[in-house]
Structures are given as C-alpha cells and as structure tokens.
Amino acid sequence: MTxxxxxxxxxxxxxxxxxxxxxxxxxxxLEVRPGEILVLTGASGCGKSTVLRALAGLLVPDSGxxxxxxxxxxxxxxxxxxxxxxxALLPWRTxxxxxxxxxxxxxxxxxxxREAADRWIEEVGLAGFGDYLPKSLSGGMRQRVQxxxxxxxxxxxxxxxxxxxxxxxxxxxxxxxLLIDTWRTHPTTVVFVTHDVDExxxxxxxxxxxxxxxxxxxxxxxxxxxxADAADRPDTRAVRSALLAALER
Numbered sequence: 001m002t003x004x005x006x007x008x009x010x011x012x013x014x015x016x017x018x019x020x021x022x023x024x025x026x027x028x029x030l031e032v033r034p035g036e037i038l039v040l041t042g043a044s045g046c047g048k049s050t051v052l053r054a055l056a057g058l059l060v061p062d063s064g065x066x067x068x069x070x071x072x073x074x075x076x077x078x079x080x081x082x083x084x085x086x087x088a089l090l091p092w093r094t095x096x097x098x099x100x101x102x103x104x105x106x107x108x109x110x111x112x113x114r115e116a117a118d119r120w121i122e123e124v125g126l127a128g129f130g131d132y133l134p135k136s137l138s139g140g141m142r143q144r145v146q147x148x149x150x151x152x153x154x155x156x157x158x159x160x161x162x163x164x165x166x167x168x169x170x171x172x173x174x175x176x177x178l179l180i181d182t183w184r185t186h187p188t189t190v191v192f193v194t195h196d197v198d199e200x201x202x203x204x205x206x207x208x209x210x211x212x213x214x215x216x217x218x219x220x221x222x223x224x225x226x227x228a229d230a231a232d233r234p235d236t237r238a239v240r241s242a243l244l245a246a247l248e249r
Contacts, residue, residue: 007035007189015064025214039204047214140171
C-alpha cells in the first residue's frame with residue numbers, strides 16, 4: 001500500500017472568504033496541526049465548507065493567506081485531497097477504476113495500480129465489489145469508495161465536508177469507525193466538517209466552532225478522542241457542553 005509521508009500543517013492567516021460574492025468568513029486565523037483530526041462545526045451558513053474549499057485550493061481568499069507547510073496555497077494539489085458528502089465518484093468508472101484514478105494522479109506505475117486498488121477495496125470492506133459501478137452501491141458503500149479514493153493517492157491532508165451527513169445512524173457509526181481505523185493505519189492531517197457535536201467529540205483531536213460571521217468562537221482540545229468510553233468521561237462531557245454553548249451563542 002502506498003504510504004503517507006507525514007501530515008502537513010495548514011494555516012489560515014487573517015483570511016476573508018466570499019461565497020457567490022458575499023463575504024461569509026471574515027479575518028479568520030486558524031492553524032491545523034500536522035497529523036491531527038481538526039473538526040470544524042458551526043451553524044449552517046457560517047462558512048465551514050467555504051473554509052474547506054480554501055484549504056483545498058478551490059477558493060482564492062479575498063484577503064489574508066492560506067498556507068500548506070508554510071507555502072501559500074495557490075490552487076489544488078495532490079497532497080491535499082477532498083472527500084465530499086455528495087457522491088463525487090465518476091459514474092462510468094467501476095469501484096476499482098475510481099480508486100485507480102487517484103493512484104494514477106499520484107504517479108503510481110500502471111502495472112501496480114490494480115493490485116494497489118484491490119488492497120484499498122479490501123481495506124474499506126468492499127472485497128468482491130471492485131467491478132461494480134457506483135449506481136449499484138448503497139450510500140454507505142459509495143462513501144467507502146470515496147474514502148479509499150481520497151486516501152489512495154497518499155495525500156498529506158484530507159478535507160472532508162460532512163462526508164457521513166446523509167447516512168443513516170448505523171451506517172454513519174460504521175463509517176466513523178472505518179475512518180478512525182484507516183487514519184490510524186495511514187496517518188494524515190484531516191479537517192472534518194460536521195454539524196454533529198457527538199461526531200465532533202468522537203473524531204476530533206480538536207474542535208473549532210465558527211460563528212455566523214465566520215469568526216472563530218471556540219477552539220477546544222478534545223480529551224481521550226476515539227476511545228470507546230470517552231463520551232462517558234467528565235472531561236469529555238465538559239467539552240461537549242462547551243461546544244453546545246458556543247453553538248448557541
């Protein structure tokens with residue numbers, strides 16, 4: 001399996017961002033540490049997805065600077081992958097072929113792509129589905145393919161825009177566990193957007209709450225993330241309460 005070298009540092013330095021010509025994020029400064037899962041949460045319309053697009057190089061700031069490992073972000077890059085909530089798989093490509101595309105863009109030799117793609121297919125629990133088209137898969141299965149494709153190219157940072165938001169609770173829980181397991185095996189920097197406070201506490205090393213004007217309301221360390229009984233610990237409950245209070249301000 002292609003390995004990740006290391007997670008990258010991402011910075012937003014006094015950044016103002018607009019969506020359809022209207023500023024939605026104003027003078028935001030935020031650092032994402034290498035190798036962490038930083039969760040972005042906040043009310044609808046506060047600019048979470050807009051921030052993600054800027055980090056991915058899909059949106060140019062009105063002012064300020066977005067940096068990756070200290071270098072200005074001027075466009076997309078294979079070291080920064082994106083996983084969307086909506087199905088972004090190429091419908092005419094099979095599961096294997098969708099994953100092979102990421103390997104091709106990374107520069108993997110053609111001879112080894114099929115074998116590498118099949119290893120990813122097995123890793124995300126889709127053994128036997130390599131020749132299926134996306135239309136033949138459930139929503140949860142398509143998200144597994146998206147996760148595999150997002151990580152197969154060995155990016156040093158992955159931006160995830162509410163990737164599990166449309167899934168039922170059981171499938172969502174399974175995808176959260178899969179993300180954690182895959183991230184541990186292939187460590188990378190993750191910026192994860194969610195509306196769900198419980199998901200933020202489960203997945204995040206830190207959680208950032210954006211206000212309605214795109215300002216940073218809270219930035220909290222999450223104690224004992226990704227531990228089975230974390231939700232029952234007093235310090236974790238305190239962070240959850242602080243996140244809810246920040247969201248309600």
